[in-house]
Amino acid sequence: MATDKGRVPLTPAVLHILLALSARERHGYGIMKQVKADSQGKVNMGPGTLYGSLARMMESGLIDESDRKVDPELDDERRVYYRITGLGQKALKAELARYREVVALATGISLSASSYTYGT
Amino acid sequence: MARDLTAARYRKFYARLVRLYPKPFRERYGESLEQTFNDVLREREERAGGLLGSALWMFAETSPEIIRENWTAMITQNRNIARIALVTGLLLMIPLVAMQFSDDVNWGVGDFIVMGGLLFGSGLTYELVARRGGTTAYKAAVGVAVVASLLLMWVNLAVGIIGSENNPANVLYLGVIYIALIGATIVRLRPRGMSRVLFFTALTQALVPVIALLIWRPTFDDPPGMVGVFFLNAGFVTLYLVSALLFRHAGETDPR
Numbered sequence: 001m002a003t004d005k006g007r008v009p010l011t012p013a014v015l016h017i018l019l020a021l022s023a024r025e026r027h028g029y030g031i032m033k034q035v036k037a038d039s040q041g042k043v044n045m046g047p048g049t050l051y052g053s054l055a056r057m058m059e060s061g062l063i064d065e066s067d068r069k070v071d072p073e074l075d076d077e078r079r080v081y082y083r084i085t086g087l088g089q090k091a092l093k094a095e096l097a098r099y100r101e102v103v104a105l106a107t108g109i110s111l112s113a114s115s116y117t118y119g120t
Numbered sequence: 121m122a123r124d125l126t127a128a129r130y131r132k133f134y135a136r137l138v139r140l141y142p143k144p145f146r147e148r149y150g151e152s153l154e155q156t157f158n159d160v161l162r163e164r165e166e167r168a169g170g171l172l173g174s175a176l177w178m179f180a181e182t183s184p185e186i187i188r189e190n191w192t193a194m195i196t197q198n199r200n201i202a203r204i205a206l207v208t209g210l211l212l213m214i215p216l217v218a219m220q221f222s223d224d225v226n227w228g229v230g231d232f233i234v235m236g237g238l239l240f241g242s243g244l245t246y247e248l249v250a251r252r253g254g255t256t257a258y259k260a261a262v263g264v265a266v267v268a269s270l271l272l273m274w275v276n277l278a279v280g281i282i283g284s285e286n287n288p289a290n291v292l293y294l295g296v297i298y299i300a301l302i303g304a305t306i307v308r309l310r311p312r313g314m315s316r317v318l319f320f321t322a323l324t325q326a327l328v329p330v331i332a333l334l335i336w337r338p339t340f341d342d343p344p345g346m347v348g349v350f351f352l353n354a355g356f357v358t359l360y361l362v363s364a365l366l367f368r369h370a371g372e373t374d375p376r
Binding site for chain 1: 145148149151152153155156157159160177178181182183184185186188189
């Protein structure tokens, strides 16, 4: 049931999971590793946070379970793969746009502040 | 070797910790949680790193999530119980308002208490039992069985199915509900078992007027008459059969 409708801002865990799934479908441990790699080790998500976030994201319709079940490397057919949905892609896009706006705003403030400080 | 034993012990502890999640969450994600825990430990083993730190971190990280999920489940359940109480109150308003405008409706305090108890009890039974199943078929099966039993009790207490409400033959209908309750307890609400219980309940329901005819030989002079009694009875039998078939369908996807 989709209840979140691409609501922003997203929590850091949800943002990182959506980013990890934006390239391809992954299973839980794959998401954990990708998030760690994407954040250069700064975000270290454990199984509790990961599956709590996945459950809420499934309920919100941001992600869903994929039909793919077997990891060729690990050869474990019980693994559940997750994929980003259209709503998830929209939410990710909106969140990244919001980040860009914040960065632009911060850059503008920083420039005008320096011009007041040093330009007089 | 000692390292493998240590890892196995941590896995066992984590599996115990996962059991503290609410049942629906545990059933859906429990295996994946344990699998991911194993993956992290295996990665540490491959790198010849210490296992204790990783295990402790994952215990500490999972524990608040367990509290959070239990809290969410509790709030959801209490919200549903509050909704049941509200619907019960609203339904009881109907006779209360009708009493102000018509002399035909004349409920005493006892009537309101009994009806309120029946409605709230039925809603609560549905909420507690349907939650265990999960599938739509299971929930629908519980809903049909609860509605059938509620209507059976209500009709019996209000006017009686066989003759008037004072006819002792009507007590047999309480036996039908009693059988359903005892059966549900014995099969521990499992869908396949519940299907058999509801088929048996339907059979018992069908036999009630026959047994009443053999023992009490009621005259069936009062409405709805002999044909009416069997027709009404067939309606309840059908509801219980529908419930049994829905439970059977639920059992096909959940073969417990």
